Amino acid sequence: MKKKLIIYSTTDGQTFLICQRIKEILNEKAQVSLLALDECSENDLKNFDQIILGASIRYGKHKPAVHKFVELNRKILEEKRTAFFTVNVVARKQNKNSPATNPYLKKFLNATSWNPDVSGVFSGKIDYPKYGFFDKHVIRLIMYITRGPTDMNGTYEFTDWKKVEEFASELN
Numbered sequence: 246m247k248k249k250l251i252i253y254s255t256t257d258g259q260t261f262l263i264c265q266r267i268k269e270i271l272n273e274k275a276q277v278s279l280l281a282l283d284e285c286s287e288n289d290l291k292n293f294d295q296i297i298l299g300a301s302i303r304y305g306k307h308k309p310a311v312h313k314f315v316e317l318n319r320k321i322l323e324e325k326r327t328a329f330f331t332v333n334v335v336a337r338k339q340n341k342n343s344p345a346t347n348p349y350l351k352k353f354l355n356a357t358s359w360n361p362d363v364s365g366v367f368s369g370k371i372d373y374p375k376y377g378f379f380d381k382h383v384i385r386l387i388m389y390i391t392r393g394p395t396d397m398n399g400t401y402e403f404t405d406w407k408k409v410e411e412f413a414s415e416l417n
């Protein structure tokens with residue numbers, strides 16, 4: 246049975262939830278492990294046939310650790326089957342929700358020069374009550390400008406779970 250590793254970089258947990266759903270689907274045909282990026286060592290990577298990395302966006306960027314991970318493990322990533330996906334709310338827009346059109350995905354792959362076998366883009370979640378004062382107001386302003394939800398009492402999940410499931414099936 247193939248061994249697959251899913252690695253996540255999350256701040257508020259939505260990328261983790263997406264990874265959990267992908268794991269459930271991959272589990273049907275493979276032995277799947279799920280690890281946080283900062284728990285993952287080079288030795289872990291060697292033991293798997295396929296490596297899937299998912300990371301979310303905050304203020305226009307994936308965490309520096311995501312870039313570093315690709316940089317440090319470039320050789321092993323090139324030897325394995327790999328996939329990368331990004332989670333952000335720009336992706337709720339139809340014209341920014343694919344690998345060819347999402348600015349964060351394009352920027353990340355350009356910056357790292359990594360060429361994963363499969364790449365994906367998922368829209369995330371806005372959870373106003375969870376955010377601190379500053380983040381709440383900045384996000385609200387961005388939502389106002391981009392015609393998103395601005396009620397600061399609300400939680401808005403934009404993730405298209407069917408798309409997540411299709412992505413996971415592609416990895417099978």
Ligand SMILES: Cc1cc2nc3c(=O)[nH]c(=O)nc-3n(C[C@H](O)[C@H](O)[C@H](O)COP(=O)(O)O)c2cc1C
Pocket residue numbers: 254255256257258259260261301302303304305306332333334335336368369370371372376380384
């Ligand atoms: C402080 C903050 C900044 C964010 N900045 C961006 C951004 O620049 N672009 C974007 O598309 N989404 C942005 N988002 C939305 C997140 O990408 C979205 O909430 C995602 O679901 C977070 O995933 P996570 O829960 O795995 O961390 C931001 C969210 C927060 C709370």
